[in-house]
Amino acid sequence: MKSFMIQGAKILATGSATPVVSLNNNKISQIVQTSDEWIFSRTGIKERKILTGFNQSVVDLAILASNKALNKISMNPSHIDLIILATSSPHDLFGSASKVQFKIGAVNAVAFDLTAACSGFVLSLVTASQFLHSGSYKNILVIGADVLSKWVDWSDRSTCILFGDGAGAVILQSCSISNNSILNFQLDSDGKYSDQLSIKYREEIVSSSVLNLYKGSFKYLYMNGKEVYKFAVSQVPLSILKCLNSLNISIQDINWLLLHQANKRILNAVADKLCINRNKIITNLIKYGNTSAASIPLALDEALLKNKICNKDIIVVSGFGAGLTWGTIIIKWYI
Numbered sequence: 001m002k003s004f005m006i007q008g009a010k011i012l013a014t015g016s017a018t019p020v021v022s023l024n025n026n027k028i029s030q031i032v033q034t035s036d037e038w039i040f041s042r043t044g045i046k047e048r049k050i051l052t053g054f055n056q057s058v059v060d061l062a063i064l065a066s067n068k069a070l071n072k073i074s075m076n077p078s079h080i081d082l083i084i085l086a087t088s089s090p091h092d093l094f095g096s097a098s099k100v101q102f103k104i105g106a107v108n109a110v111a112f113d114l115t116a117a118c119s120g121f122v123l124s125l126v127t128a129s130q131f132l133h134s135g136s137y138k139n140i141l142v143i144g145a146d147v148l149s150k151w152v153d154w155s156d157r158s159t160c161i162l163f164g165d166g167a168g169a170v171i172l173q174s175c176s177i178s179n180n181s182i183l184n185f186q187l188d189s190d191g192k193y194s195d196q197l198s199i200k201y202r203e204e205i206v207s208s209s210v211l212n213l214y215k216g217s218f219k220y221l222y223m224n225g226k227e228v229y230k231f232a233v234s235q236v237p238l239s240i241l242k243c244l245n246s247l248n249i250s251i252q253d254i255n256w257l258l259l260h261q262a263n264k265r266i267l268n269a270v271a272d273k274l275c276i277n278r279n280k281i282i283t284n285l286i287k288y289g290n291t292s293a294a295s296i297p298l299a300l301d302e303a304l305l306k307n308k309i310c311n312k313d314i315i316v317v318s319g320f321g322a323g324l325t326w327g328t329i330i331i332k333w334y335i
Protein backbone atom coordinates (compact mmCIF):
# COMPACT_ATOMS: atom_id res chain seq x y z
CA MET A 1 0.00 0.00 0.00
CA LYS A 2 1.28 3.46 -0.91
CA SER A 3 -0.77 6.46 0.01
CA PHE A 4 -0.05 10.10 -0.65
CA MET A 5 -0.40 12.05 2.56
CA ILE A 6 -0.66 15.80 3.01
CA GLN A 7 -2.13 15.54 6.50
CA GLY A 8 -2.32 12.86 9.19
CA ALA A 9 -5.38 11.12 10.65
CA LYS A 10 -6.03 10.70 14.35
CA ILE A 11 -8.79 8.94 16.30
CA LEU A 12 -10.25 11.59 18.63
CA ALA A 13 -13.06 9.70 20.33
CA THR A 14 -14.97 6.42 20.39
CA GLY A 15 -18.46 5.37 21.47
CA SER A 16 -20.49 2.19 21.46
CA ALA A 17 -23.99 0.88 22.02
CA THR A 18 -25.59 -2.52 22.46
CA PRO A 19 -29.21 -3.54 23.03
CA VAL A 20 -30.40 -4.01 26.61
CA VAL A 21 -31.76 -7.52 26.11
CA SER A 22 -29.19 -10.24 26.74
CA LEU A 23 -29.51 -13.79 25.45
CA ASN A 24 -27.14 -16.08 27.31
CA ASN A 25 -26.13 -19.61 26.34
CA ASN A 26 -28.61 -21.20 28.74
CA LYS A 27 -31.49 -19.19 27.28
CA ILE A 28 -30.42 -19.97 23.71
CA SER A 29 -30.54 -23.67 24.56
CA GLN A 30 -34.29 -23.20 25.02
CA ILE A 31 -34.48 -22.07 21.37
CA VAL A 32 -32.17 -24.62 19.72
CA GLN A 33 -30.62 -27.87 20.90
CA THR A 34 -27.29 -26.73 22.30
CA SER A 35 -25.55 -26.10 25.61
CA ASP A 36 -23.45 -23.50 27.37
CA GLU A 37 -20.57 -25.99 27.41
CA TRP A 38 -20.71 -26.59 23.63
CA ILE A 39 -20.93 -22.91 22.74
CA PHE A 40 -18.37 -21.60 25.22
CA SER A 41 -15.76 -24.26 24.53
CA ARG A 42 -15.93 -23.77 20.75
CA THR A 43 -16.44 -20.02 20.52
CA GLY A 44 -15.66 -18.28 23.83
CA ILE A 45 -19.15 -16.73 23.81
CA LYS A 46 -21.35 -16.70 26.94
CA GLU A 47 -24.03 -14.22 25.89
CA ARG A 48 -25.01 -11.80 23.14
CA LYS A 49 -27.20 -8.68 23.06
CA ILE A 50 -30.27 -8.79 20.84
CA LEU A 51 -32.38 -5.94 19.48
CA THR A 52 -35.93 -6.93 20.32
CA GLY A 53 -37.99 -3.72 20.13
CA PHE A 54 -40.46 -3.61 17.26
CA ASN A 55 -39.03 -1.74 14.28
CA GLN A 56 -35.83 -0.92 16.16
CA SER A 57 -32.91 -1.12 13.80
CA VAL A 58 -29.23 -0.68 13.19
CA VAL A 59 -29.94 3.03 12.88
CA ASP A 60 -30.94 3.30 16.56
CA LEU A 61 -27.73 1.62 17.70
CA ALA A 62 -25.59 3.67 15.30
CA ILE A 63 -27.13 6.93 16.60
CA LEU A 64 -26.47 5.97 20.23
CA ALA A 65 -22.85 5.01 19.56
CA SER A 66 -22.23 8.17 17.50
CA ASN A 67 -23.74 10.48 20.12
CA LYS A 68 -21.58 8.91 22.81
CA ALA A 69 -18.44 9.53 20.76
CA LEU A 70 -19.49 13.12 20.01
CA ASN A 71 -20.32 13.82 23.66
CA LYS A 72 -16.95 12.56 24.84
CA ILE A 73 -15.21 15.42 23.06
CA SER A 74 -18.16 17.86 23.13
CA MET A 75 -18.05 18.06 19.35
CA ASN A 76 -20.83 19.90 17.57
CA PRO A 77 -22.18 17.39 14.98
CA SER A 78 -22.28 20.14 12.38
CA HIS A 79 -18.47 19.93 12.27
CA ILE A 80 -18.54 16.43 10.79
CA ASP A 81 -17.75 16.38 7.07
CA LEU A 82 -18.34 12.72 6.28
CA ILE A 83 -20.15 9.75 7.84
CA ILE A 84 -19.38 6.19 6.78
CA LEU A 85 -21.71 3.55 8.15
CA ALA A 86 -20.25 0.06 7.84
CA THR A 87 -23.19 -2.32 7.94
CA SER A 88 -24.54 -5.39 6.20
CA SER A 89 -27.89 -5.18 7.93
CA PRO A 90 -29.25 -1.74 6.95
CA HIS A 91 -32.81 -0.69 7.65
CA ASP A 92 -33.15 0.39 4.04
CA LEU A 93 -31.58 -1.31 1.04
CA PHE A 94 -30.66 2.13 -0.29
CA GLY A 95 -28.60 2.74 2.84
CA SER A 96 -29.02 3.88 6.43
CA ALA A 97 -26.17 6.36 6.84
CA SER A 98 -28.26 9.38 5.81
CA LYS A 99 -30.82 8.58 8.49
CA VAL A 100 -28.04 8.60 11.08
CA GLN A 101 -26.69 11.86 9.61
CA PHE A 102 -30.11 13.51 10.00
CA LYS A 103 -30.84 12.12 13.48
CA ILE A 104 -27.52 13.20 15.03
CA GLY A 105 -27.73 16.63 13.42
CA ALA A 106 -24.65 16.31 11.23
CA VAL A 107 -26.10 18.87 8.86
CA ASN A 108 -22.88 19.44 6.90
CA ALA A 109 -21.90 15.81 6.43
CA VAL A 110 -22.20 13.62 3.39
CA ALA A 111 -23.13 10.09 4.47
CA PHE A 112 -23.00 6.69 2.85
CA ASP A 113 -23.08 3.00 3.75
CA LEU A 114 -20.21 0.64 3.15
CA THR A 115 -21.02 -3.05 2.89
CA ALA A 116 -18.23 -5.48 3.68
CA ALA A 117 -19.68 -7.67 6.45
CA CYS A 118 -17.25 -8.29 9.31
CA SER A 119 -14.46 -6.40 7.47
CA GLY A 120 -16.69 -3.36 7.07
CA PHE A 121 -15.19 -1.33 9.89
CA VAL A 122 -11.60 -1.85 8.73
CA LEU A 123 -12.50 -0.93 5.14
CA SER A 124 -14.39 2.14 6.37
CA LEU A 125 -11.53 3.29 8.56
CA VAL A 126 -9.13 2.99 5.64
CA THR A 127 -11.57 4.85 3.37
CA ALA A 128 -11.95 7.63 5.94
CA SER A 129 -8.20 7.92 6.44
CA GLN A 130 -7.71 8.40 2.70
CA PHE A 131 -10.09 11.39 2.71
CA LEU A 132 -8.10 12.82 5.62
CA HIS A 133 -4.65 12.07 4.18
CA SER A 134 -5.59 13.75 0.90
CA GLY A 135 -6.74 16.88 2.72
CA SER A 136 -10.35 16.54 1.51
CA TYR A 137 -11.99 16.50 4.95
CA LYS A 138 -11.23 17.44 8.54
CA ASN A 139 -13.67 15.44 10.71
CA ILE A 140 -15.07 12.02 9.85
CA LEU A 141 -17.42 9.77 11.77
CA VAL A 142 -16.97 6.05 11.08
CA ILE A 143 -19.59 3.68 12.47
CA GLY A 144 -19.61 -0.11 12.45
CA ALA A 145 -23.08 -1.42 13.24
CA ASP A 146 -24.94 -4.64 12.60
CA VAL A 147 -28.07 -6.44 13.72
CA LEU A 148 -27.44 -9.91 12.34
CA SER A 149 -29.92 -11.36 14.86
CA LYS A 150 -32.52 -10.30 12.28
CA TRP A 151 -30.84 -12.33 9.54
CA VAL A 152 -29.88 -15.59 11.24
CA ASP A 153 -32.07 -18.65 11.10
CA TRP A 154 -33.14 -19.11 14.72
CA SER A 155 -33.60 -22.84 14.07
CA ASP A 156 -29.99 -23.29 12.85
CA ARG A 157 -27.87 -23.97 15.93
CA SER A 158 -24.62 -23.80 13.98
CA THR A 159 -25.04 -20.07 13.24
CA CYS A 160 -27.61 -18.47 15.56
CA ILE A 161 -25.40 -19.04 18.62
CA LEU A 162 -22.61 -16.91 17.17
CA PHE A 163 -24.08 -13.51 16.44
CA GLY A 164 -25.17 -10.50 18.48
CA ASP A 165 -26.21 -6.91 17.73
CA GLY A 166 -24.24 -3.76 18.40
CA ALA A 167 -22.63 -0.55 17.15
CA GLY A 168 -19.32 1.21 17.62
CA ALA A 169 -18.29 4.66 16.40
CA VAL A 170 -15.02 6.53 16.04
CA ILE A 171 -14.39 10.17 15.21
CA LEU A 172 -11.30 10.79 13.12
CA GLN A 173 -9.70 14.17 12.66
CA SER A 174 -6.96 15.47 10.43
CA CYS A 175 -3.69 16.28 12.19
CA SER A 176 -0.05 16.95 11.44
CA ILE A 177 1.75 14.13 9.60
CA SER A 178 4.00 13.58 12.64
CA ASN A 179 0.91 12.66 14.72
CA ASN A 180 -0.62 10.38 12.10
CA SER A 181 -2.19 7.31 13.71
CA ILE A 182 -3.07 5.22 10.66
CA LEU A 183 0.41 3.99 9.80
CA ASN A 184 -0.37 1.40 7.16
CA PHE A 185 -3.03 -0.91 5.82
CA GLN A 186 -3.46 -4.08 3.79
CA LEU A 187 -6.80 -5.00 2.20
CA ASP A 188 -7.74 -8.17 0.33
CA SER A 189 -10.75 -9.91 -1.22
CA ASP A 190 -11.36 -13.32 -2.75
CA GLY A 191 -14.82 -13.67 -4.27
CA LYS A 192 -14.15 -17.31 -5.17
CA TYR A 193 -15.28 -18.20 -1.65
CA SER A 194 -18.23 -15.81 -1.44
CA ASP A 195 -20.67 -18.72 -1.08
CA GLN A 196 -19.01 -19.89 2.15
CA LEU A 197 -20.55 -17.03 4.14
CA SER A 198 -23.50 -15.15 2.75
CA ILE A 199 -27.04 -13.85 3.03
CA LYS A 200 -28.17 -14.77 -0.43
CA TYR A 201 -30.58 -12.87 -2.64
CA ARG A 202 -33.67 -14.73 -3.74
CA GLU A 203 -36.55 -13.79 -5.97
CA GLU A 204 -40.01 -14.90 -6.87
CA ILE A 205 -41.88 -14.17 -10.04
CA VAL A 206 -44.72 -11.67 -9.57
CA SER A 207 -45.88 -11.24 -13.16
CA SER A 208 -45.19 -12.93 -16.48
CA SER A 209 -47.98 -11.62 -18.70
CA VAL A 210 -45.87 -8.97 -20.51
CA LEU A 211 -42.38 -9.94 -19.32
CA ASN A 212 -40.97 -11.78 -16.33
CA LEU A 213 -41.03 -9.49 -13.28
CA TYR A 214 -39.48 -10.52 -9.98
CA LYS A 215 -39.76 -9.52 -6.35
CA GLY A 216 -36.49 -9.77 -4.43
CA SER A 217 -35.75 -10.66 -0.81
CA PHE A 218 -32.93 -12.27 1.13
CA LYS A 219 -32.44 -15.71 2.64
CA TYR A 220 -31.06 -16.44 6.11
CA LEU A 221 -27.36 -16.18 6.88
CA TYR A 222 -25.42 -19.23 5.69
CA MET A 223 -21.93 -20.10 6.91
CA ASN A 224 -19.54 -22.95 6.30
CA GLY A 225 -17.93 -22.66 9.74
CA LYS A 226 -14.97 -24.93 9.07
CA GLU A 227 -13.99 -23.13 5.85
CA VAL A 228 -14.36 -19.70 7.43
CA TYR A 229 -12.20 -20.82 10.33
CA LYS A 230 -9.45 -22.10 7.99
CA PHE A 231 -9.60 -18.92 5.91
CA ALA A 232 -9.29 -16.60 8.91
CA VAL A 233 -6.47 -18.50 10.56
CA SER A 234 -4.44 -18.71 7.34
CA GLN A 235 -5.02 -15.28 5.79
CA VAL A 236 -5.14 -12.90 8.76
CA PRO A 237 -1.57 -13.61 10.00
CA LEU A 238 -0.25 -13.10 6.44
CA SER A 239 -2.08 -9.79 6.15
CA ILE A 240 -0.68 -8.61 9.49
CA LEU A 241 2.87 -9.64 8.60
CA LYS A 242 2.71 -7.85 5.24
CA CYS A 243 1.57 -4.67 6.97
CA LEU A 244 4.19 -4.83 9.73
CA ASN A 245 7.04 -5.70 7.38
CA SER A 246 6.50 -2.68 5.15
CA LEU A 247 6.72 -0.48 8.27
CA ASN A 248 9.72 -2.33 9.73
CA ILE A 249 7.70 -2.94 12.89
CA SER A 250 8.51 -6.20 14.66
CA ILE A 251 6.08 -8.52 16.47
CA GLN A 252 7.69 -7.45 19.78
CA ASP A 253 6.68 -3.84 19.09
CA ILE A 254 2.97 -4.72 19.07
CA ASN A 255 1.11 -3.66 22.20
CA TRP A 256 -2.38 -4.83 21.26
CA LEU A 257 -3.97 -7.25 18.85
CA LEU A 258 -7.52 -6.17 18.05
CA LEU A 259 -9.16 -8.68 15.72
CA HIS A 260 -12.74 -8.96 14.54
CA GLN A 261 -14.46 -10.73 17.43
CA ALA A 262 -15.60 -13.82 15.52
CA ASN A 263 -14.52 -16.63 17.74
CA LYS A 264 -12.06 -17.00 20.63
CA ARG A 265 -10.33 -19.91 18.90
CA ILE A 266 -9.62 -17.76 15.83
CA LEU A 267 -8.24 -14.95 18.00
CA ASN A 268 -5.93 -17.33 19.87
CA ALA A 269 -4.82 -19.17 16.72
CA VAL A 270 -3.86 -15.91 14.97
CA ALA A 271 -1.93 -14.69 18.02
CA ASP A 272 -0.17 -18.04 18.40
CA LYS A 273 0.80 -18.19 14.72
CA LEU A 274 2.40 -14.76 15.01
CA CYS A 275 3.98 -15.50 18.41
CA ILE A 276 2.04 -12.64 19.96
CA ASN A 277 1.41 -13.16 23.67
CA ARG A 278 -2.28 -13.95 24.23
CA ASN A 279 -2.47 -11.30 26.95
CA LYS A 280 -2.13 -8.69 24.18
CA ILE A 281 -5.43 -9.78 22.61
CA ILE A 282 -8.27 -7.31 23.12
CA THR A 283 -11.47 -9.31 23.39
CA ASN A 284 -15.01 -8.91 24.63
CA LEU A 285 -16.86 -11.53 22.62
CA ILE A 286 -17.70 -13.41 25.80
CA LYS A 287 -20.41 -10.74 26.38
CA TYR A 288 -21.46 -9.82 22.85
CA GLY A 289 -20.73 -12.70 20.46
CA ASN A 290 -19.89 -11.78 16.91
CA THR A 291 -21.33 -8.32 16.21
CA SER A 292 -19.95 -8.21 12.64
CA ALA A 293 -18.93 -4.67 11.60
CA ALA A 294 -19.49 -3.43 15.16
CA SER A 295 -17.09 -5.82 16.86
CA ILE A 296 -13.80 -3.92 16.44
CA PRO A 297 -15.03 -0.41 17.42
CA LEU A 298 -17.05 -1.91 20.28
CA ALA A 299 -13.98 -3.70 21.66
CA LEU A 300 -11.81 -0.61 21.11
CA ASP A 301 -14.24 1.60 22.99
CA GLU A 302 -14.32 -0.83 25.93
CA ALA A 303 -10.52 -1.13 26.02
CA LEU A 304 -10.22 2.66 26.11
CA LEU A 305 -12.81 2.93 28.89
CA LYS A 306 -10.70 0.46 30.90
CA ASN A 307 -7.61 2.63 30.23
CA LYS A 308 -5.82 -0.32 28.65
CA ILE A 309 -4.36 1.62 25.75
CA CYS A 310 -1.52 4.08 26.38
CA ASN A 311 -0.02 6.91 24.39
CA LYS A 312 2.02 5.68 21.38
CA ASP A 313 0.84 2.07 21.76
CA ILE A 314 0.91 0.07 18.52
CA ILE A 315 -2.45 -1.60 17.84
CA VAL A 316 -2.81 -4.19 15.11
CA VAL A 317 -6.41 -4.19 13.88
CA SER A 318 -7.69 -6.91 11.53
CA GLY A 319 -11.13 -7.58 10.14
CA PHE A 320 -12.22 -10.63 8.12
CA GLY A 321 -15.44 -12.04 6.88
CA ALA A 322 -17.92 -12.47 4.08
CA GLY A 323 -16.83 -11.57 0.62
CA LEU A 324 -14.48 -13.07 1.46
CA THR A 325 -12.75 -9.89 2.52
CA TRP A 326 -10.02 -9.22 5.03
CA GLY A 327 -7.79 -6.36 6.04
CA THR A 328 -5.32 -5.01 8.56
CA ILE A 329 -4.58 -1.51 9.85
CA ILE A 330 -1.60 -0.62 12.00
CA ILE A 331 -2.53 2.14 14.42
CA LYS A 332 -0.19 4.20 16.58
CA TRP A 333 -2.36 5.50 19.38
CA TYR A 334 -1.96 9.17 20.27
CA ILE A 335 -3.82 10.51 23.28
Ligand code: ACO
Nearest residue numbers: 034035038042118157158161225226228229262263320321
Ligand atom coordinates in the same frame (compact mmCIF):
# COMPACT_ATOMS: atom_id res chain seq x y z
N1 ACO B 1 -24.69 -26.92 19.76
C1 ACO B 1 -24.45 -28.25 19.79
N2 ACO B 1 -24.01 -28.92 18.73
C2 ACO B 1 -23.79 -28.22 17.60
C3 ACO B 1 -24.00 -26.83 17.51
C4 ACO B 1 -24.48 -26.18 18.65
N3 ACO B 1 -24.71 -24.86 18.68
N4 ACO B 1 -23.69 -26.43 16.27
C5 ACO B 1 -23.29 -27.51 15.59
N5 ACO B 1 -23.35 -28.59 16.40
C6 ACO B 1 -23.01 -29.97 16.09
C7 ACO B 1 -23.15 -30.30 14.63
O1 ACO B 1 -24.48 -30.67 14.34
C8 ACO B 1 -22.19 -31.43 14.48
O2 ACO B 1 -22.81 -32.62 14.94
P1 ACO B 1 -22.54 -34.00 14.18
O3 ACO B 1 -21.07 -34.26 14.33
O4 ACO B 1 -23.42 -34.96 14.92
O5 ACO B 1 -22.95 -33.77 12.76
C9 ACO B 1 -21.08 -31.09 15.46
O6 ACO B 1 -21.64 -30.17 16.39
C10 ACO B 1 -19.90 -30.47 14.79
O7 ACO B 1 -20.36 -29.44 13.93
P2 ACO B 1 -19.38 -28.52 13.17
O8 ACO B 1 -20.10 -27.54 12.32
O9 ACO B 1 -18.36 -29.41 12.51
O10 ACO B 1 -18.76 -27.75 14.39
P3 ACO B 1 -17.35 -27.11 14.51
O11 ACO B 1 -16.54 -27.89 15.45
O12 ACO B 1 -16.77 -26.76 13.18
O13 ACO B 1 -17.71 -25.75 15.25
C11 ACO B 1 -17.99 -23.43 14.71
C12 ACO B 1 -18.60 -24.82 14.64
C13 ACO B 1 -17.84 -23.04 16.16
C14 ACO B 1 -18.91 -22.43 14.00
C15 ACO B 1 -16.62 -23.51 14.02
O14 ACO B 1 -16.73 -24.06 12.72
C16 ACO B 1 -15.94 -22.23 13.92
O15 ACO B 1 -15.40 -21.76 14.89
N6 ACO B 1 -15.94 -21.62 12.73
C17 ACO B 1 -15.38 -20.32 12.53
C18 ACO B 1 -16.39 -19.52 11.92
C19 ACO B 1 -16.74 -18.30 12.73
O16 ACO B 1 -16.28 -18.05 13.80
N7 ACO B 1 -17.55 -17.54 12.09
C20 ACO B 1 -17.98 -16.35 12.66
C21 ACO B 1 -18.75 -15.65 11.65
S1 ACO B 1 -17.86 -15.31 10.31
C22 ACO B 1 -17.10 -13.94 10.56
O17 ACO B 1 -17.33 -13.26 11.49
C23 ACO B 1 -16.16 -13.59 9.62
